[in-house]
Each structure stands twice: as structure tokens, then as C-alpha cells.
Amino acid sequence: MGYVRSMAQPVKTDRTNASSQRLKMRRQLAAAAMELFATRGYAATTVDDIAAAAGVARRTFFRHFRSKEEAIFPDHDDTLVRAEAVLDAAPAHEHPIDTVCRGIKEVMRMYAASPSVSVERYKLTREVPALREREIASVARYERLFTRYLLERFDENSHHGDEPLLAEVAASAVVTAHNHVLRRWLRRDGRGDVEAELDHAFAIVRRTFGALPTLGGPTASVSPAPAAVTSTRGEVLVTVARTDAPLSEVMRTIEEALRGRDGL
Known part of the structure; x- marks a missing residue:
């Protein structure tokens, strides 16, 4: 038994190191892409240019990204995993709307971790339609995740078959509230108490959707407003x-x- 335990730890460590190296390379490629987009222009920059600027081969780029558009958003895959982990670990008594609000905060933390980079990325996405479309696609992934989560927890007999609509609208409201606050913060060059603004926006969503019946019954009450x-x-x-x-x-x-x- 001791032998098995001693062998298990390095496997876990190796996996963690590999994940860390992967994320580091993705960010390195993204930084190179952003620099080239800003100096040469999006249309004039190729995948080969990005790979060369990052000091790697073209095939290395494609091991991490499928296109140059995707390279500008290196952290969304990992952030989606973290958001899903928040949903999976939610306490039974917590209202699903509260859980989703906590989940989307992982996205805000991703942007707030590097305000200057996030501001530059925001400016680029406003200028380049292809990047704006990629951003919209990323937002849709979070909405689908939250819609599935809410649908699983709404009482299926509460609204005569409208539960899928309610779940989708509620999920969209949470994501829209988050993105509204995020855009205002980015337009201010990443200044201000974005956490407090986000909490205020979520309070509005809770007042609107917190009364929806859930499988948790009376114990699954949404966090009340003051x-x-x-x-x-x-x-x-x-x-x-x-x-x-x-x-x-x-x-x-x-x-x-x-x-x-x-x-x-």
C-alpha cells in the first residue's frame, strides 16, 4: 500500500506541472498575438508571425489554438472549468441563482487579474469584427453552462413547461449583468471597485429571478436584498x-x- 501511495503523488504533480506549462504557453502566445495585432494590425498578422514572436514553431501554436482569433482569449477554457467547479461544489441550501452569480465571478477574476491586458484586449475586440465574434462565442459557452445548471434545479412542474425558457432567460440575465459591469470597468481602463458594482448588479438579478421555484424547496432561498x-x-x-x-x-x-x- 505504501508503494502505491508513493507512486500516486508524482503523477498528480506531473499533471499539475503540465497544466501550468500549458497555460503559460497559451498566455505567451496570446501576448505575442496582442502585440502584433496592435503594431501591425490584425489582418496583416499571421499565425507564423505569432509563433515566431513567441519563439515557438507553427505546430506548437496549433497545439494550443485553432486560429489567431482564438489566441486573443487564452484563459476562457480554464475559466469555464473553474466556473463549472463552483456549480458542482455548491451547497445544497444555496439558491441556484446565487450559485450562478458566484460562478460568473470567475470570469471577472480572470479579467481583473491583469487589468492592463484586459483593457488592451477590449480595445482590440471593439476594432476587429472577427475578435468580437470570438468573444460572443465565449460568452455563449457560459450561458449554456448556466442554463443547464438552472434547468436541472428548477421545479419542472412549476411553470407548465416553461422551465427551459426561464432557465435560459435567468442565465442570460446573470451573464448580461456581469458583462454590463465588465464593459463599464474596461472603459474606465480597469479602475474602480468592480466587485461592489458586480454585487449591486447581481442584487437586481436576484430580486427579479430569486422567486422561481427550485427543487430545494423552501430551504433553497435566494440571498435577500437588505x-x-x-x-x-x-x-x-x-x-x-x-x-x-x-x-x-x-x-x-x-x-x-x-x-x-x-x-x-
Whole structure:
């Protein structure tokens, strides 16, 4: 038994190292592609140019990417795997909408890890239709993943056969909210508290889709938005909020309660 255990560890380590080397090469090729697209122009850059700039052979490029368009997005495959892992590990009591919101945050983390690179990539995709189409295709993969997840967890007897539509619309809403915040952040050159903005956007999605019946029943409740209540005499403002509620959402709720009290 000891022999088996001693042999198993190097296999795992080798696999981890191989994955790390793969991602490193993909990013190296992507960096070379972005540099050439920016200096020579997209149309004038070939796969051979990218491979040469990265110091590798043409066949090495095609072991990692199928086209030069694909090279500009080196991390989406791994990010999709991480997002799926979030769904697979979700606690039973968590509402599926909350889980999907956590899953799409892996995409934001990918962009936020290298703001300057993400901003340059965004500028390129706005200028080159082929890259914009590749980006749209990447977004569609996340939507399909989240749609499948939600469909598996919505109560199939709750909406008379409309569950596939509801799952797709809800998944699209989460992805759209994420992309709306992401684009605003990229247009600001990667500045600002994107995490807080994302939480605010997700709070809106939760209020819209959180009431959909799920297989978890009453225990699978969506994270509620902060609630604020004023006393009848207007002397006390009591705020009740989850400890993980975004501060911006708590402040907005308090302001709305105060406005209601003062008749503003």
C-alpha cells in the first residue's frame, strides 16, 4: 500500500506541472498575438508571425489554438472549468441563482487579474469584427453552462413547461449583468471597485429571478436584498441585512427608507 501511495503523488504533480506549462504557453502566445495585432494590425498578422514572436514553431501554436482569433482569449477554457467547479461544489441550501452569480465571478477574476491586458484586449475586440465574434462565442459557452445548471434545479412542474425558457432567460440575465459591469470597468481602463458594482448588479438579478421555484424547496432561498424599516413615529431607522450584502446595496436601501419617511 505504501508503494502505491508513493507512486500516486508524482503523477498528480506531473499533471499539475503540465497544466501550468500549458497555460503559460497559451498566455505567451496570446501576448505575442496582442502585440502584433496592435503594431501591425490584425489582418496583416499571421499565425507564423505569432509563433515566431513567441519563439515557438507553427505546430506548437496549433497545439494550443485553432486560429489567431482564438489566441486573443487564452484563459476562457480554464475559466469555464473553474466556473463549472463552483456549480458542482455548491451547497445544497444555496439558491441556484446565487450559485450562478458566484460562478460568473470567475470570469471577472480572470479579467481583473491583469487589468492592463484586459483593457488592451477590449480595445482590440471593439476594432476587429472577427475578435468580437470570438468573444460572443465565449460568452455563449457560459450561458449554456448556466442554463443547464438552472434547468436541472428548477421545479419542472412549476411553470407548465416553461422551465427551459426561464432557465435560459435567468442565465442570460446573470451573464448580461456581469458583462454590463465588465464593459463599464474596461472603459474606465480597469479602475474602480468592480466587485461592489458586480454585487449591486447581481442584487437586481436576484430580486427579479430569486422567486422561481427550485427543487430545494423552501430551504433553497435566494440571498435577500437588505431590508430597512422605519418606525411609525419616524424616530428610529432599523436596518436588517446579510453580513455578505454589498455596502452599496445597504446604503441604497437606507436612503430609500429615509426618503420615504421624509416624503421626498
